[in-house]
Amino acid sequence: MNEGNVFPVDFLADYAATILRCGATTVRTEKNVQRIAGACGYHAEINIYPRHVDVNVTNVGNGKNTTRSRAIPDWEINFSTITALSRLSWRCHDRHPKQEIIMRQYRRIVNARRISSSAVISLTALANASFCRLFGGDYASMAIVLVATACGFYMKGNLCSKWKLDARAAIFMAGCVSAILSCAGYVFNIGKTPDVALATSVLYLVPGIHYLNAASDLINRHYICAICRFIHAGIMTICLSTGLYAAMTIMRIGLTH
Amino acid sequence: MPVYWALCSHDDNENRINTLKYTFYIMLPIIEDCFFAAIAAVGFGSISNIPTRAFYGCAFLAAAGHGTRTLLMGMSCISIIWASLAGSIVIGLLSIPVSSHLKTPAESMSYPALLPMIPGMYAYRTINALLQCTEPSPDNILIHNLCTMSYNGLVCTIIILLMLIGVTIPIFFFDKYSFSATR
Numbered sequence: 001m002n003e004g005n006v007f008p009v010d011f012l013a014d015y016a017a018t019i020l021r022c023g024a025t026t027v028r029t030e031k032n033v034q035r036i037a038g039a040c041g042y043h044a045e046i047n048i049y050p051r052h053v054d055v056n057v058t059n060v061g062n063g064k065n066t067t068r069s070r071a072i073p074d075w076e077i078n079f080s081t082i083t084a085l086s087r088l089s090w091r092c093h094d095r096h097p098k099q100e101i102i103m104r105q106y107r108r109i110v111n112a113r114r115i116s117s118s119a120v121i122s123l124t125a126l127a128n129a130s131f132c133r134l135f136g137g138d139y140a141s142m143a144i145v146l147v148a149t150a151c152g153f154y155m156k157g158n159l160c161s162k163w164k165l166d167a168r169a170a171i172f173m174a175g176c177v178s179a180i181l182s183c184a185g186y187v188f189n190i191g192k193t194p195d196v197a198l199a200t201s202v203l204y205l206v207p208g209i210h211y212l213n214a215a216s217d218l219i220n221r222h223y224i225c226a227i228c229r230f231i232h233a234g235i236m237t238i239c240l241s242t243g244l245y246a247a248m249t250i251m252r253i254g255l256t257h
Numbered sequence: 258m259p260v261y262w263a264l265c266s267h268d269d270n271e272n273r274i275n276t277l278k279y280t281f282y283i284m285l286p287i288i289e290d291c292f293f294a295a296i297a298a299v300g301f302g303s304i305s306n307i308p309t310r311a312f313y314g315c316a317f318l319a320a321a322g323h324g325t326r327t328l329l330m331g332m333s334c335i336s337i338i339w340a341s342l343a344g345s346i347v348i349g350l351l352s353i354p355v356s357s358h359l360k361t362p363a364e365s366m367s368y369p370a371l372l373p374m375i376p377g378m379y380a381y382r383t384i385n386a387l388l389q390c391t392e393p394s395p396d397n398i399l400i401h402n403l404c405t406m407s408y409n410g411l412v413c414t415i416i417i418l419l420m421l422i423g424v425t426i427p428i429f430f431f432d433k434y435s436f437s438a439t440r
Contacts, residue, residue, distance in 0.1 A: 023305070025364065027429075027432075027436075028362065028364075028436065031436050077304070077305045077306070078305070078306045079302075079305050079306060079307040079308065079311070079361075079362070079364075079365035080306050080307065080308045081306075082362060082365065083307075083308050083311075083361050083362055083365060083439060086362055086439040087360075087439045087440075090437070090439055090440040094440070114306045115303055115306055119303065120303045120304060123299060123300040123303040124300045124301070124303065124304055125300075126296055126300050127296060127297040127298075127299065127300020127301055127303075128297075128300070130293040130294070130296040130297040130300070130373070131293075131297050131373060131377065133289075133293045134290060134293050134294060134297065134323070134373060135377060135378050195381070196378070198381065199377050199378050199380070199381030199382075200377055203375060203377045204300075204301075204304070206372070206375055208301070208368065208369075208371065208372045208375065209305055209368050209369075211417065211421060212364070212368045212371065212421055212424065212425065214421075215421035215422065215425045216364070216425050216428070216429075219425055219426070219429055220429075241380075241384055244381075244384055245384055245387070245388060248384070248385070248388055249388065
């Protein structure tokens with residue numbers, strides 16, 4: 001193994017695993033990794049699997065190559081990290097900084113904090129209430145959806161982070177709770193569009209980014225990744241649909257007998 | 258008051274005011290749609306932790322896309338399927354210059370901006386019809402529920418597929434610009 005390859009291949013493998021974990025498309029991952037490798041005088045080939053990524057780095061000068069494999073942790077969509085990592089790749093390409101500077105910037109990007117959970121809960125609840133309005137819901141239904149979404153989203157976050165519950169079970173439970181709360185329109189005769197409130201109460205759980213990434217991977221001819229992402233998104237959709245179904249059965253909504 | 262208005266007769270002025278009122282009443286639902294779509298996109302963007310400056314782009318793209326869909330469905334009586342495709346293409350195309358301007362990846366804004374166009378009511382009706390299918394009922398009601406479920410499920414799936422294609426194709430078509438936005 002060529003020792004001179006150790007920095008770029010280790011760094012590039014970590015970089016690829018991180019950016020994929022944050023929900024980057026395969027085409028962006030490939031371009032960014034190859035851009036950084038090219039800036040360091042290497043050529044990189046990348047194999048992306050559903051749960052792993054292999055990076056093969058070849059020294060352009062002597063032709064020696066090194067390969068590293070990294071496991072991709074569970075997806076956690078973070079476009080801020082993707083943006084910062086893409087910018088880092090361009091900085092490497094344009095300015096050729098030293099290895100220590102690249103590593104320092106990489107660590108700072110990876111350790112950056114997310115938007116506060118209370119802000120995310122508030123914005124998500126507002127978003128879902130707006131969704132209700134877009135589907136023709138009245139203001140009473142919007143208020144019901146606002147509360148149901150805030151409760152469901154808070155519960156999902158706690159189930160995943162504090163209780164370490166499986167994401168699919170958390171989506172099922174959050175969907176069920178949100179749907180039950182949004183049945184207030186039916187139970188207490190609040191508003192004129194209780195059906196819209198019930199329909200929109202679980203839409204914040206739809207894994208839209210995963211579906212879009214699957215379509216992007218499909219166009220980029222990364223069929224295995226596309227199918228994997230599509231199945232993952234499909235399972236989450238089934239979980240939230242099952243939660244809605246369970247809530248409707250419990251609350252006897254849509255049943256005549 | 259503009260000079261040409263002052264020179265017009267009283268009837269002309271009244272006609273103009275009526276035309277403005279008519280245009281306002283037509284545009285009001287579209288403006289309302291754009292406003293709520295923008296709020297929805299910002300909320301979904303926060304779940305995906307988009308960069309702070311991308312929130313503006315996200316709101317603008319969602320308003321443009323959803324406004325296009327509402328306009329096409331209301332004015333031209335185009336079906337929701339083709340109107341959603343047009344809306345998603347508008348989001349995909351506009352995301353390229355907006356991402357270059359805000360120095361963020363196109364997908365960080367266009368993906369959350371697309372989510373307010375999810376056909377949620379079709380998905381709900383599918384689940385509702387499925388629930389009613391599981392109940393013991395006469396054959397004609399069962400067939401009606403099956404048809405409702407198939408129709409809504411099919412429309413929902415086609416809309417989502419076309420939206421995915423509509424927003425992704427422009428990013429690949431203008432890849433030189435979309436992948437160098439963060440430079």
